[in-house]
Each structure stands twice: as C-alpha cells, then as structure tokens.
Amino acid sequence: MQVQDLEKIFQDKIDAEIKIEPKDWMPEAYRKTNIRQISQHAHSEVVGMLPEGNWISRAPSLKRKAILIAKVQDEAGHGLYLYSAAETLGSSRDEMIADLLSGKAKYSSIFNYPTLTWADMGAIGWLVDGAAILNQVMLCRTSYGPYARAMVRICKEESFHQRQGFESLLVLSKGTTEQKAMCQDAINRWWWPSLMMFGPKDSESTNSDQSMKWKIKRKTNDELRQQFVDMAAMQVKVLGMTLPDPDLKWNEERKHYDFGEINWEEFWNVVKGNGPCNKQRLAARNKAHDDGAWVREAAMAYQAKKEKKRNAA
Amino acid sequence: MNCTIKKFYYGDIPEDNSGSSNQPASNVSANSWPLWEVFIRSKQGLDHKHVGSLHAADATMAIENARDVYTRRQEGVSIWVVESKHITASNPDEAGELYEPAADKIYRHPTFYDLPDEVGHM
Ligand SMILES: [Fe+2]
Ligand SMILES: [Fe+2]
Numbered sequence: 001m002q003v004q005d006l007e008k009i010f011q012d013k014i015d016a017e018i019k020i021e022p023k024d025w026m027p028e029a030y031r032k033t034n035i036r037q038i039s040q041h042a043h044s045e046v047v048g049m050l051p052e053g054n055w056i057s058r059a060p061s062l063k064r065k066a067i068l069i070a071k072v073q074d075e076a077g078h079g080l081y082l083y084s085a086a087e088t089l090g091s092s093r094d095e096m097i098a099d100l101l102s103g104k105a106k107y108s109s110i111f112n113y114p115t116l117t118w119a120d121m122g123a124i125g126w127l128v129d130g131a132a133i134l135n136q137v138m139l140c141r142t143s144y145g146p147y148a149r150a151m152v153r154i155c156k157e158e159s160f161h162q163r164q165g166f167e168s169l170l171v172l173s174k175g176t177t178e179q180k181a182m183c184q185d186a187i188n189r190w191w192w193p194s195l196m197m198f199g200p201k202d203s204e205s206t207n208s209d210q211s212m213k214w215k216i217k218r219k220t221n222d223e224l225r226q227q228f229v230d231m232a233a234m235q236v237k238v239l240g241m242t243l244p245d246p247d248l249k250w251n252e253e254r255k256h257y258d259f260g261e262i263n264w265e266e267f268w269n270v271v272k273g274n275g276p277c278n279k280q281r282l283a284a285r286n287k288a289h290d291d292g293a294w295v296r297e298a299a300m301a302y303q304a305k306k307e308k309k310r311n312a313a
Numbered sequence: 314m315n316c317t318i319k320k321f322y323y324g325d326i327p328e329d330n331s332g333s334s335n336q337p338a339s340n341v342s343a344n345s346w347p348l349w350e351v352f353i354r355s356k357q358g359l360d361h362k363h364v365g366s367l368h369a370a371d372a373t374m375a376i377e378n379a380r381d382v383y384t385r386r387q388e389g390v391s392i393w394v395v396e397s398k399h400i401t402a403s404n405p406d407e408a409g410e411l412y413e414p415a416a417d418k419i420y421r422h423p424t425f426y427d428l429p430d431e432v433g434h435m
Contacts (some may be wrong), residue, residue, distance in 0.1 A: 011376065021405065023404070023405050024405050025405075025406075070385075073385070074385070076382075077381075077382045077385065080365075080367060080382055081365055081382075084365050084366045087348065087366070092345075093348075093368060094345050149365075150365070153364075153365075157386075162396065264395065287357065296345075297371075298372065299370035299371075300346065300370050301347070302370065303370040303371040304372075312361060
C-alpha cells in the first residue's frame with residue numbers, strides 16, 4: 001500500500017473518532033509528536049514532585065503532611081503511567097530519563113518557580129493542578145489510545161489534588177492576619193505562572209492546527225486559558241482574596257472574564273532554562289538518579305542470583 | 314510528512330524554542346529492569362483487566378510496584394504481572410481476514426430467529 005493511502009486510512013480513523021493503538025500504522029510525525037508530548041508530560045509529573053516535596057517535612061500538621069505525601073505519591077504514579085504510554089510508541093524508559101537528566105527534554109516551566117511558604121502548597125493545588133486538570137480532561141479524548149487511557153486514570157486522581165489545595169487556602173483565608181496575608185501572597189505569586197502553563201497565544205503558536213487535525217489536542221491554548229480564568233475568578237471570591245490583575249473584569253458581551261497581558265518575556269526566559277529554579281530542579285533529579293544507581297544494580301544482581309538458584313535446583 | 318507541531322503546553326514544548334542543550338543521551342544503562350504488563354481484578358467475581366505496565370527487576374518486585382501504583386485507592390483485590398516480552402499480539406493489518414468472516418453470520422445471534430409470542434421468553 002502507498003504511504004498516501006495509509007495516511008488517508010489513518011486520518012479517516014481519526015475523523016471517525018477511532019483511537020489509534022500502538023501497533024497500528026501511523027505517520028512518523030504523529031509518533032514523534034506523541035512521544036515528545038507524552039514524555040514531557042511525564043517529566044512534568046516527576047519534576048512536579050520537587051516543589052511540593054520541599055514542604056513535606058514542614059507541613060503544619062500530621063493531617064496536612066499525610067495529604068501532601070499522598071498527593072506527591074500520586075504525581076509519581078502519573079509520571080509512571082505516562083512513561084509507560086510513551087514506551088508503547090517505541091521510546092525507551094532509559095532514553096527518556098537520560099534526556100530529562102541531561103536537560104535535553106523539557107518539562108512544564110511552572111515547576112521552576114520556588115515554593116516559599118506553606119500557603120504555596122494550597123496555591124499549587126488550586127491553581128497549578130487546576131490548570132493541569134483542564135488540559136488533562138481534554139486529553140482524556142486524545143486520539144492515541146494509551147495516552148487517553150493514562151489520562152482517564154490521572155484525571156480520577158487529580159480532583160483530590162485541586163480540592164485539598166483550595167481547602168488548605170480556605171483555612172488560611174479564615175485565619176490570623178498573617179495567615180491571610182500569606183494566602184494572598186501565594187496567590188499573587190502563582191497566578192501569572194499558572195496562566196503561562198497554557199502556552200503562547202493561539203496567534204503565535206504556528207502549525208498547532210496539525211495537532212488539532214490529528215486530535216492529539218482538542219482545544220486551543222487560549223480556549224483552555226479562558227476556561228481557567230473564568231473558573232478561578234469565581235473561586236477566588238469564595239476565599240475572599242483577589243487575583244493580581246487590575247484588568248480582570250467580567251465582560252457581559254463575551255460572557256467571559258477579560259484579563260491582562262501575560263509577561264511573555266518571562267515565559268520564554270523560564271522555558272529556556274533561566275527560571276528561578278531550573279538548575280536546582282535538574283540537579284535534584286540527577287542526584288536522586290545517581291544515588292539510586294546502586295539500588296537498581298543490586299536488584300538486578302539479586303534477580304540474576306535467584307534465577308541461577310532456580311535453574312540449579 | 315514534515316510538520317512540526319507546536320502546542321507549547323504542559324508536556325509539549327517544541328525542541329527549537331526551548332533552549333535544549335541537545336546533548337545526546339549518554340547514560341543509558343545496559344542492564345535496565347525489564348518491562349511488565351499489569352492486570353488487576355477490581356473485585357471478587359470479575360476478570361483481571363489490563364491496567365498498564367511498569368519496570369521491575371523480577372516478578373515479586375513487579376507485584377509490589379503494581380500494588381503501589383495501581384491500587385492506591387483500593388482499585389484491586391488481585392494482581393497478575395507478566396513480562397511484556399512474553400505477550401504475542403495479533404497483527405492489526407490482518408484484522409480484516411481475522412474478524413470479517415464473523416460479520417455475515419447473523420444466524421449466530423438469537424435475534425435472527427422469529428418466534429410466535431406464545432413461546433414466551435426464550
Ligand atoms: Fe499529576
Ligand atoms: Fe496533581
């Protein structure tokens with residue numbers, strides 16, 4: 001069969017909402033895009049454990065500590081589901097990890113911001129997980145089967161992440177003057193980076209229509225961002241706090257909130273590796289990987305020894 | 314087909330604009346843990362269902378890891394693991410030959426047979 005025919009069959013399947021599975025024929029660019037997107041998503045889950053891991057030992061109560069550990073453990077699981085999905089496309093786990101550790105592969109820039117106070121744990125759950133959820137809910141319907149299934153599993157676990165974050169901020173918002181100030185400060189610092197999570201404006205992300213045509217994604221950056229702003233603008237009122245944007249205003253005509261311009265220079269700067277914590281995050285991942293090397297080797301050696309014993313018996 | 318996709322999102326930052334170091338991956342270890350497929354019985358009386366995969370040095374570790382990643386919220390009461398290399402899958406290109414012969418055999422379904430109402434539920 002000609003490549004053009006295969007491409008047509010492939011696109012027809014996508015148009016008919018039939019999922020693409022690992023052994024099906026697919027265009028090379030579709031495979032590559034999925035590997036890149038899924039592995040970067042996996043890296044984001046893994047690196048995303050670091051800013052929150054920072055507060056596990058300093059959580060204000062045993063209850064909050066247990067919650068935070070459970071959340072961080074979920075993120076590790078999310079990384080695993082996603083690496084597994086990428087592996088079905090022929091990419092090896094070792095390769096993906098090596099690309100993360102060398103700095104070749106990227107992860108979501110949001111995790112290159114520092115977590116300065118306890119209130120940041122609440123703000124991350126509410127805003128960062130909240131933004132991620134919108135993207136992930138959309139991806140539950142992505143065209144590549146294993147990616148979509150991983151997303152369904154992840155979405156089931158994510159809603160607890162956002163709720164625990166919001167609830168934690170709610171407690172602070174009813175606390176002392178200092179606690180209220182801490183809550184507002186965390187919201188101020190995480191708001192804009194959260195908006196940046198959705199990526200550049202549609203007018204600037206060229207060729208994104210191909211990924212829409214292949215139904216890898218189903219909503220544009222701006223659509224998702226607007227959805228997020230509308231949601232957060234309502235919820236912040238419940239906290240009795242404000243979002244740090246003087247231009248934020250309900251637009252009766254559009255039935256959406258208008259909001260101010262994002263600092264794109266900052267966005268690109270962090271993507272390029274110059275954010276406040278880029279180096280620290282990579283160093284932490286590399287250290288964990290290096291320190292764990294002997295454990296991985298020992299496990300293999302133990303397995304080989306057992307195998308030998310079994311064969312001898 | 315030569316098209317680059319730029320979605321720039323959580324898990325999709327294109328290579329060109331990202332300031333990647335472009336270092337080739339160097340530390341790929343030769344003796345990495347093998348891949349295992351995980352099957353879980355969600356409750357007594359139901360079949361085991363494929364839920365995903367993971368790496369582990371041996372079967373015992375695969376079960377322990379599967380417990381940690383796939384049953385954190387009581388999603389299962391029993392786990393099967395099998396090394397991925399032992400799975401043989403049918404070829405999707407042969408789906409036509411394999412499954413089409415069943416398509417025109419409607420007489421294999423109960424609805425093919427018209428019976429009088431007096432027979433009752435059958
Ligand atoms: Fe996650
Ligand atoms: Fe999360």
